[in-house]
Amino acid sequence: MENKNQDPKIVAFVCNWCTYTGADLAGTSRLKYQPNVRMIKLPCTGRIDPVFIIKAFEKGADGVLVSGCHPGDCHYNAGNYHARRRWIMFHKLLDYLGIDESRLHFSWVSASEGKKFVDVVNAFTNKVKAKGPFKKYENINKEFVING
Amino acid sequence: MKIGVFICHCGENIGRTVDCARVSKAAGFFPNVVHSVDYKYMCSDPGQNIIKQAIKDLQLDGVVVGSCSPHMHEKTFRKAVADAGVNPFLCEIANLREHVSWVHDDMDVATDKAIDLVRFAVEKVKRNAPLKTIQVPVTKRTLVIGGGISGIQAALDVANAGYEVVLVEKEPSIGGHMSQLSETFPTLDCSQCILTPRMVEVYQHPKIKLLTYSEVEKVEGFIGNFKVTIRKKARKVDDTKCTGCGDCMQKCPIKKKALSEFDENLTTRSAIYVPFPQAVPNIPVIDTEVCTYFKNGKCSMCKKVCGRDAIFFEQEDQMLTEEIGAIIVATGYKLYTIDKKPKNSEIKGYGEYGYGKYKDVIDGLQFERIASASGPTSGEFKRPSDGKEPKKIVFIQCVGSRDESKGFSYCSKICCMYTAKHAMLYKHKVHDGEAYVFYMDIRSGGKMYDEFVRRAIEEDGVKYIRGRVSRIYEENGKYIVKGEDTLAGVPVEIDADMVVLATAMIAQPEASKLAQTIGIPYDKYGYFVEVHPKLRPVESSSGGIFLAGACHSPRDIPDSVAMASAAAAKAMVLFGSDMLEREPTIALVNENLCAGCFYCKKVCAYNAIEVKQIFDRQGNFVKEVAYVNSGLCQGCGTCNATCPSKSIELIGYTDEQIYAEIAALM
Numbered sequence: 001m002e003n004k005n006q007d008p009k010i011v012a013f014v015c016n017w018c019t020y021t022g023a024d025l026a027g028t029s030r031l032k033y034q035p036n037v038r039m040i041k042l043p044c045t046g047r048i049d050p051v052f053i054i055k056a057f058e059k060g061a062d063g064v065l066v067s068g069c070h071p072g073d074c075h076y077n078a079g080n081y082h083a084r085r086r087w088i089m090f091h092k093l094l095d096y097l098g099i100d101e102s103r104l105h106f107s108w109v110s111a112s113e114g115k116k117f118v119d120v121v122n123a124f125t126n127k128v129k130a131k132g133p134f135k136k137y138e139n140i141n142k143e144f145v146i147n148g
Numbered sequence: 149m150k151i152g153v154f155i156c157h158c159g160e161n162i163g164r165t166v167d168c169a170r171v172s173k174a175a176g177f178f179p180n181v182v183h184s185v186d187y188k189y190m191c192s193d194p195g196q197n198i199i200k201q202a203i204k205d206l207q208l209d210g211v212v213v214g215s216c217s218p219h220m221h222e223k224t225f226r227k228a229v230a231d232a233g234v235n236p237f238l239c240e241i242a243n244l245r246e247h248v249s250w251v252h253d254d255m256d257v258a259t260d261k262a263i264d265l266v267r268f269a270v271e272k273v274k275r276n277a278p279l280k281t282i283q284v285p286v287t288k289r290t291l292v293i294g295g296g297i298s299g300i301q302a303a304l305d306v307a308n309a310g311y312e313v314v315l316v317e318k319e320p321s322i323g324g325h326m327s328q329l330s331e332t333f334p335t336l337d338c339s340q341c342i343l344t345p346r347m348v349e350v351y352q353h354p355k356i357k358l359l360t361y362s363e364v365e366k367v368e369g370f371i372g373n374f375k376v377t378i379r380k381k382a383r384k385v386d387d388t389k390c391t392g393c394g395d396c397m398q399k400c401p402i403k404k405k406a407l408s409e410f411d412e413n414l415t416t417r418s419a420i421y422v423p424f425p426q427a428v429p430n431i432p433v434i435d436t437e438v439c440t441y442f443k444n445g446k447c448s449m450c451k452k453v454c455g456r457d458a459i460f461f462e463q464e465d466q467m468l469t470e471e472i473g474a475i476i477v478a479t480g481y482k483l484y485t486i487d488k489k490p491k492n493s494e495i496k497g498y499g500e501y502g503y504g505k506y507k508d509v510i511d512g513l514q515f516e517r518i519a520s521a522s523g524p525t526s527g528e529f530k531r532p533s534d535g536k537e538p539k540k541i542v543f544i545q546c547v548g549s550r551d552e553s554k555g556f557s558y559c560s561k562i563c564c565m566y567t568a569k570h571a572m573l574y575k576h577k578v579h580d581g582e583a584y585v586f587y588m589d590i591r592s593g594g595k596m597y598d599e600f601v602r603r604a605i606e607e608d609g610v611k612y613i614r615g616r617v618s619r620i621y622e623e624n625g626k627y628i629v630k631g632e633d634t635l636a637g638v639p640v641e642i643d644a645d646m647v648v649l650a651t652a653m654i655a656q657p658e659a660s661k662l663a664q665t666i667g668i669p670y671d672k673y674g675y676f677v678e679v680h681p682k683l684r685p686v687e688s689s690s691g692g693i694f695l696a697g698a699c700h701s702p703r704d705i706p707d708s709v710a711m712a713s714a715a716a717a718k719a720m721v722l723f724g725s726d727m728l729e730r731e732p733t734i735a736l737v738n739e740n741l742c743a744g745c746f747y748c749k750k751v752c753a754y755n756a757i758e759v760k761q762i763f764d765r766q767g768n769f770v771k772e773v774a775y776v777n778s779g780l781c782q783g784c785g786t787c788n789a790t791c792p793s794k795s796i797e798l799i800g801y802t803d804e805q806i807y808a809e810i811a812a813l814m
Contacts, residue, residue: 027246047785076784077753112671
């Protein structure tokens with residue numbers, strides 16, 4: 001489906017307890033933000049497999065946002081620490097994968113930070129907008145199709 | 149699979165910015181969607197009937213509802229779906245209100261986004277598995293953290309219903325701030341007179357285990373099945389022997405070195421002490437910071453005079469573990485100290501008011517102690533600097549509250565009322581005294597509250613001045629209060645003998661640490677957060693953990709007591725049945741694939757992964773695989789992301805489901 005007015009496309013992987021609820025709070029507080037982010041709710045950022053992020057880029061995302069509970073606040077005690085460790089390992093591989101590191105943003109947004117959620121989304125949307133569409137994987141996919 | 153899509157207008161809440169008809173029409177073209185409608189109130193009875201009827205008529209086996217946040221009505225719709233014979237876990241919610249209509253203005257954009265979200269939900273529900281809720285047993289015991297009026301009320305309510313309670317208080321005595329107060333608004337009854345009988349009731353209650361001078365160290369487990377580790381700090385006094393005679397305190401040579409916490413630093417206390425005469429339990433504590441024995445071993449006067457041999461210098465902290473089903477958090481508040489910029493704080497402080505510099509510029513709780521019959525002046529109005537009766541007192545409201553630039557943006561709620569009370573108590577005792585109150589507005593909502601403030605103004609002649617104070621300085625033994633009367637539009641200068649600052653109520657400094665220990669959310673001020681501000685105001689988002697009193701937000705005694713009783717009722721609801729239902733979103737191991745590396749075991753925060761041995765038909769050992777204990781697994785999915793062979797999966801959030809959601813983006 002073509003959503004021309006909603007480029008760039010941003011996928012967000014968020015945890016149910018902090019960031020998803022924080023986004024709910026942004027809604028209840030009627031704070032407005034840019035409409036480009038599509039959120040995929042997971043129980044915890046610990047559930048995020050780095051492959052999800054690559055997959056999102058492969059499927060056409062121009063940016064990926066990962067957000068969960070602040071360190072120490074995880075509903076499941078330590079899931080966000082695992083997410084953070086994976087991120088530290090993973091972000092070094094992004095260059096190898098041909099993805100500009102700045103297309104991926106990692107942040108902590110708690111359930112009471114509706115305003116912060118809005119700020120994070122707006123800032124990241126502007127950043128990705130400025131970078132333009134992410135074409136690399138699309139081109140590879142096309143080549144793949146043409147060459148069989 | 150036959151999926152039905154139901155789009156809710158939520159009155160106009162969604163319909164105003166999302167073209168619901170267009171969403172339901174677009175959803176009708178999604179693969180597997182056989183039915184798609186929109187309706188004004190899907191959560192209403194007729195709305196739910198639309199879903200139920202469609203399930204029956206069209207034999208739907210999957211449902212997507214586009215409505216408010218799943219945190220709001222997921223349960224409602226799951227139940228409706230279940231009533232119509234479809235497994236409740238084959239119902240998914242697309243959040244079209246909090247995440248779309250309320251946050252975007254442009255109808256086209258919002259509608260496009262809404263269609264996307266519905267598509268995600270359809271893709272997800274296609275891959276949902278029918279699940280059954282898990283049953284777990286409930287331990288019918290409650291832990292109450294905090295022994296102020298909220299904790300006391302909650303503990304008594306639960307205990308009187310016949311369930312056991314463990315009450316943990318970090319100070320040597322229960323009673324909290326209420327025990328420090330003189331008289332309470334709007335009835336002006338003596339605070340201690342109404343509180344101390346309840347404190348004694350707690351102490352004597354056969355169902356309440358009281359642990360004072362103790363703190364919660366660790367909370368493990370989950371709703372209905374918590375294991376709590378409590379640190380019982382060393383009193384250095386054997387509480388089984390002590391009779392509370394008080395000889396030790398009288399003989400303690402240190403009388404002037406330690407400031408009395410109970411009297412808000414207006415008086416001093418001995419090194420071995422009970423905070424106040426009516427303390428419960430009436431067993432002293434040795435303050436090892438000031439005690440000579442603990443400094444250089446030279447004094448042991450208390451040990452010598454104790455007839456019961458109860459002084460126990462070698463006593464150490466004890467760790468206790470308790471099995472608990474529900475937790476009520478009632479840790480209360482602190483008053484904001486306004487003298488200078490507090491350490492590690494963004495708050496700029498109110499140095500211009502001279503708190504900490506001038507002895508007669510005090511805060512609300514210090515005034516309570518001066519006004520209290522049990523206080524340092526036995527209830528006579530004497531100012532701290534020279535003991536003279538103040539003839540002119542200025543009260544300043546909203547110091548730190550409702551002040552985004554220097555303090556906190558919130559209203560502390562109780563100050564309007566207690567300032568009126570303070571001024572009244574003063575005028576009742578010092579008839580020729582003058583009381584001035586600087587205020588921003590008077591917020592006196594509550595039963596008999598506004599009448600109370602009117603009484604202070606009309607009957608007792610307290611002078612209210614609307615405006616802020618810019619500066620206080622000392623001149624010839626007087627405190628010159630410079631402010632503005634914004635109603636008259638003139639500057640005001642008052643030469644006061646004493647100034648009382650109604651400083652902001654703040655969360656306990658350790659509140660965020662405690663929140664992390666027990667696993668509940670807190671806001672930027674350190675106040676604990678409820679699940680829903682209107683409909684679930686006493687529950688935290690962690691199951692089985694409830695909130696009571698000023699640890700949640702600034703509130704007065706009646707509000708705190710009401711909230712405590714509500715929290716107690718919520719705990720008792722849990723205890724109403726022997727088994728609890730839990731969400732079945734837990735991890736499951738594919739034993740054929742599992743290579744037995746046990747990385748999952750290493751990352752599991754709940755010790756839910758066990759080692760299972762597989763044997764062949766002849767009984768020969770084949771391999772070890774991971775096994776998930778469904779009673780312990782909380783469904784975070786960290787194991788799923790960690791597993792190198794992808795042989796452990798979180799049901800409801802499988803890789804396949806998430807890939808499908810990602811793919812639906814295109």
